[in-house]
Amino acid sequence: ALTGLPNRYLLGQRLTQAMDAATQGDGGVAAIYLDLDRFKPVNDLHGHAVGDALLIQVAGRMRAVLRPTDTLARVGGDEFVAVLTHVPTADRIAEIAGRLVAALSRPFEIEARRIEIGASAGAARYPADGRTAEALLHAADTALYSVKGEGRGTVRFFEPAMEAQLQARRQLESELALAVARGEFRLHYQPIVNGRTGEIETFEALIRWQHPVRGLIGPAEFIPLAEQSDLIVGLGQWVIETACADAARWPRPWRVSINVSPSQLRLSDVPAAVAAALERHELDPARMVVEITESVFIQDADAAVVVLNRLRAMGLRLALDDFGTGYSSLSYLQLFKFDKLKIDRTFVRRLGENSDTLTIVRAIVNLAHNLGMHVTAEGVETAGQLAILRALECDQMQGYLFGRPAPEVRIAETDAA
Ligand code: C2E
Ligand code: CA
Ligand code: CA
Ligand code: CA
Structure with a gap:
């Protein structure tokens, strides 16, 4: 694991644990799905070594926003998921998602190159948006998909109507x-x-x-x-x-x-x-x-x-x-x-x-x-x-x-x- 982060499988396990704890009254759970904006062109243009170095910096910046009890996982080439525990309100989740996106919108410097990427985020809450790890991740991914193409820095919460919109799209x-x-x-x-x-x-x-x-x-x-x-x-x-x-x-x-x-x-x-x-x-x-x-x-x-x-x-x-x-x-x-x-x-x-x-x-x-x-x-x-x-x-x-x-x-x- 290049970024030293858990993969999709481990993420599922941790998310399930967090959901169980939440059901027993141990605070709220939210999943934030993040997608980097212009990662592929960086790889195409500057090669994989620069791409890999960038991913490591990306992960570092996100970890700096999150608390030690949160989980950050890499679920695809340029996609990440943050699982937040003990988050009481949607406002607080939106604030953290906003800070994650803001952290990735500042330029990166790798081998004296200035690289600007940016990211978008979709968020979903347990249990309203999904009752299993899989369902919650799907909801967060759907929310993310609905913001794609709106430009950098968008954060959006899952809404049931998004399923139909996604289909139409x-x-x-x-x-x-x-x-x-x-x-x-x-x-x-x-x-x-x-x-x-x-x-x-x-x-x-x-x-x-x-x-x-x-x-x-x-x-x-x-x-x-x-x-x-x-x-x-x-x-x-x-x-x-x-x-x-x-x-x-x-x-x-x-x-x-x-x-x-x-x-x-x-x-x-x-x-x-x-x-x-x-x-x-x-x-x-x-x-x-x-x-x-x-x-x-x-x-x-x-x-x-x-x-x-x-x-x-x-x-x-x-x-x-x-x-x-x-x-x-x-x-x-x-x-x-x-x-x-x-x-x-x-x-x-x-x-x-x-x-x-x-x-x-x-x-x-x-x-x-x-x-x-x-x-x-x-x-x-x-x-x-x-x-x-x-x-x-x-x-x-x-x-x-x-x-x-x-x-x-x-x-x-x-x-x-
Ligand atoms: P744009 O290049 O800024 O084009 C001007 C837009 O303003 C056009 O919208 C035009 O219909 C609209 N417009 C012109 N005069 C007025 C006016 O007096 N009042 C108002 N309210 N609007 C006016 P349209 O045709 O919907 O195009 C939107 C955008 O889509 C364009 O913005 C351009 O960025 C993109 N686009 C259009 N055709 C192409 C294309 O062939 N290739 C690419 N890559 N993008 C295109
Ligand atoms: Ca992407
Ligand atoms: Ca114009
Ligand atoms: Ca034009």
């Missing part, structure tokens, strides 16, 4: 695997207009899933699922291919902007796929924009910069998406010089309501301009927001005020009208 996952082959995805396009003239310059491609039973499903429901497996690669290829094919047929040489997931960039050769599609459809590389969020830098910033530079060298433009919402947007600006920043729509929504927001947006626009980047404001819905953004000299605008995402055909109709 597994179903969606297996359907997603077939959806590319079945041709169920669609790209909708939303105009991005010039801030001064209002003329359309670019269309952003936004994916939808035309599900045979459920109808049109938005990306928020399936992109995170696809990102957790390598399904995102096939899906991303389809987006690249389809966006190039569509843009090549447009009546005017508008640019087409595609969203690329950080995991897609890491798992596949995006520049090669883009180059092949551009050539196949005889599309000028200068007509394509790649939008990416700053989370691309969290895992392995050097590798990300190499890929972004390859795209740049091909003649594409690069946009930093959702700017201002992440952890350290400013520091990432030093790593790679993007052609444009997209100000997240949470800022735009509050423009005009909140004078601090105005100050922040003004600062972002000035910062971008001073660094030689253009700025696009996302989610512009009102004439009031537009007036403010114009006054701030925001270069491009995107939002329902100018047009909602629509199927490709409607673009040609708009133009013909």
